[in-house]
Amino acid sequence: MSHELRTPLNAVLGFSQLMVRDRSLTATQQEHLNIINRSGEHLLKLINDVLEMSKIEAGRVYLEADRINLHLMLGNLDDMFRLRAEMKGIKLTISPAEDIPQFVITDESKLRQVLINLVGNAIKFTERGTVILRVSAAKKAEGRGQSIEGRGVGEIEEDREGTVSPSSSSLSHHLQEPVPNLTPYTLLFEVEDTGAGIALNELAKLFKPFEQTRTGLKSSEGTGLGLAISQKFVQLMGGAITVTSKLGEGSRFCFDIEVEGIDEATHPTYHTITQKIIGLAPGQPTYRILMAEDNPTNRILLSKMLSVDGFELQEASNGEEAIALWKQWKPHLIFMDMRMPVVNGLEATQQIKADPQGKDTIIIALTASAFEEQRQSFFSVGCNDFIRKPFQYQELFTKISHHLGVQYLYEDSNCSDEVIQTDGDQVSPQSPAVDLNRDIARMSDEWRMQLRHAALAGNDLQILELLDEISDETVALKAAIADFAENFQFDQIIEMIKRSEME
Secondary structure (H helix, E strand, O other), X not given: OHHHHHHHHHHHHHHHHHHHOOOXXXXXXXXXXXXXXXXXXXXXXXXXXXXXXXXXXXXXXXXXXXXXXXXXXXXXXXXXXXXXXXXXXXXXXXXXXOOOOOEEEEOHHHHHHHXXXXXXXXXXXXXXXXXXXXXXXXXXXXXXXXXOOOOOOHHHHOOOOOOXXXXXXXXXXXOOOOOOOEEEEEEEEEEEEOOOOOOHHHHHHOOOOOOOOHHHHHHOOOOOOHHHHHHHHHHHOOOOOEEEEEOOOEEEEEEEEEEEEEOHHHOOOOOOOOOOEEEEOOOXXXXXXXXXXXXXXXXXXXXXXXXOEOEEEEEEOOHXXXXXXXXXXXXXXXXXXXXXXXXXXXXXXXXXXXXXXXXXXXXEEXXXXXXXXXXXXXXXXXXXXXXXXXXXXXXXXXXXXXXXXOOEEEOOXXXXXXXXXXXXXXXXXXXXXXXXXXXXXXXXXXXXXXXXXXHHOOOHHHHHHHHOOOOHHHHHHHHHHHHHHHOOOHHHHHHHHHHHOOO
């Protein structure tokens, strides 16, 4: 089901990403494409949540630790939620302690998902005041790190049914290569808000799948899976989420996890590509890239994404063709789909890597599986890396640069209406919230009244129709309202209208 659901989404999201980069499109067409992207990302998140919960129910959740830049992750989190908080008039503070390590070994995907869920909930259920994420670290002596205050709340601990296993005492065994100079830490996270709060008799519902509190039901958002999944993920990383809350005054969610800090001098540089690439920097060889993928739509998508000066591309529709092309053409890098007819990607990779000449060929697995534990099977046959579908434009080029050392030429873009994408959430654009308030204040009273009625009725289609009346010069306002409508955050639109009337 993971493969069948995610494969068509790969085409939808991939081609819409390509079209967004077309400068010949009008601002209205760009915005329609951004709506497609946001809706697709929202659908992908729901699919992933349901699949993740099915794994948890089956007891098939595993820790997939790797090197991560903790400072960068927290910075990206700030970027992701800054505009959303400003639009509500909330002060968002992400406050890491000075002594937290920059590079650590942990499960980046699971930690990010937990933080996105907790900070996102805090902003969603806070109408005024502050949301604060505090992060601190404690070096561990032998044995378990000191647990955070509040551990052992009855409503939370009763949910620990053994469907996940605690993390290993050593995280570095998950890595392909040994890392020297590791220091064990306990990382402490605290998300505090001044929001609606949770009634004492509803605390027991928080971490149960598909259960929602009264406040959550009023928001008309989510599936009731976010906190259940987050709790299991934190347990897997060696901790537990605890909560203290008072109705009408706010909530405080805390958790700690076990990590291993990496000496900065031994951490490899790994830059993420964010700009549009137009070719390779001068003085580099031409790189041969083979795309082995049985789905013709995905082959076209890969080909269009990678069609830049400096790359030579070839295609294979199954593993047998991939092996033959490798022998004849000797590509520098292969994007290898794992599910193909005749010979699958695992077998093809194993045969190529078994040949002495194949050891230097970089093979990156392409998979539509949402299940991260499968990557060990990819590495065991010789894959150097993997990318999950739907793959992102930036991720493809980042992986190529990381493994081949390729340097790129970037498009010089100073476009004021450029949409910035960050970790699956599209934040558009980087204008201050006050500018958006002024823009909406310039619209007619009748238009604002229609927008308010549409938001109160939860009519996202009518809201999107009203956006056609906004001039192309105020694309930031269109993008912000469209984002709220597509994510069913109608209360944010109403708040925006209220603030504009105070301008």
